[in-house]
Amino acid sequence: MIRRLSDADREAALSFLEEEPEINLYIIGDIKNFGFNAPDTSIYGEFAPDGSIKAVLSQNLSHLVYYAANPVFNPAWLPLMRGLDSLFISGKASVIEPMIPHFEDMTPDRLEFMKSTTFSPDAGLDAEDLKTVETEADAAAVYTLLNNIEELESVRMKSRDEFIQYLLDNSHDNGTTLFLEADNRVVASASAVGETRRSAMIVGVATHPDYRNRGLGQIVLNELVDLYVNRKNKTLCLYYDDPRAGHLYEKMGFVRIEDWVMLVKKHG
Structure with missing residues (x-):
């Protein structure tokens, strides 16, 4: 089952997304910063038979971000995704690539994803005018x-x-x-x-x-x-x-x- 999420789903959705917190930074940010009822943001979830969340889609303006635990794409998402009329759909490669054949009107762009948890700043750079x-x-x-x-x-x-x-x-x-x-x-x-x-x-x-x-x-x-x-x-x-x-x-x-x-x- 796929449906729009609400405040009642907050804990379950965040628990699912925080299994890969860096990859899901955008969706987690949308939930924590804008919630489930913001005018320009909507969050949708796919549920397994046992009621657990197995995929989440975030719509923020014209950008969709999709995440799933299983890389096998469920075509049941297509009417919703196409109906949102987005300019961009993004996510980690293993879950987005199976979707590519379903979106002939979109061009895939493969990128490298990086993170930083340590940084040694250059003290010689003057930030006074920033x-x-x-x-x-x-x-x-x-x-x-x-x-x-x-x-x-x-x-x-x-x-x-x-x-x-x-x-x-x-x-x-x-x-x-x-x-x-x-x-x-x-x-x-x-x-x-x-x-x-x-x-x-x-x-x-x-x-x-x-x-x-x-x-x-x-x-x-x-x-x-x-x-x-x-x-x-x-x-x-x-x-x-x-x-x-x-x-x-x-x-x-x-x-x-x-x-x-x-x-x-x-x-x-």
């Missing part, structure tokens, strides 16, 4: 940067208002976006989103093309990772598909734990 997204204007300025980064196609697939709301939803207790400004615009940024009591996910790491090779991205990342790993004592996770980025993250102490697959809606 700012934190606090307002809609801050979020809009970061969006302007990210929307013009060629590699960040996923940002351009969302509307401006949707992405600004995403950054604001993932601020304060739910996350942190740090950025640097130069010449009256944001030139480098990185975000930690989906923050929970134990972890957060790094996304949106970017530097404006005209300001690259100046160490600006390194300043932002150094501060963000230090904030979460050392001061908040939380695990940081991220995924990437650029080997150059992977090399940088390994130097910062991140270790690979899993493959991640994102299905992305095809244009047109």
Whole structure:
């Protein structure tokens, strides 16, 4: 049986998801930060005959995240998933890959998933000019940067208002976006989103093309990772598909734990 979850399912759902807390960071964050009745978020579960949860789907705006204990995909999910009309469906590779043939209108993107629990910050990097997204204007300025980064196609697939709301939803207790400004615009940024009591996910790491090779991205990342790993004592996770980025993250102490697959809606 598949149905939308409610507050009555909270304990059972979190117990199931926390069997792999890093992999399920997004879904756990949605439950803990937004609950089961938020306007832009909904959580669904598949139940075994004995009443235990065997799979969970989180819908946050246009992004679905799916997790199952068994990699054999149940097609009974398809009417719901297709009805939610998402731009992205993601999760660990072993549970997403069996779904690929059912979504011919989406393109799979395979990524490396990493985590960090230890970090030695570079004391020589000056974080004095770093700012934190606090307002809609801050979020809009970061969006302007990210929307013009060629590699960040996923940002351009969302509307401006949707992405600004995403950054604001993932601020304060739910996350942190740090950025640097130069010449009256944001030139480098990185975000930690989906923050929970134990972890957060790094996304949106970017530097404006005209300001690259100046160490600006390194300043932002150094501060963000230090904030979460050392001061908040939380695990940081991220995924990437650029080997150059992977090399940088390994130097910062991140270790690979899993493959991640994102299905992305095809244009047109």
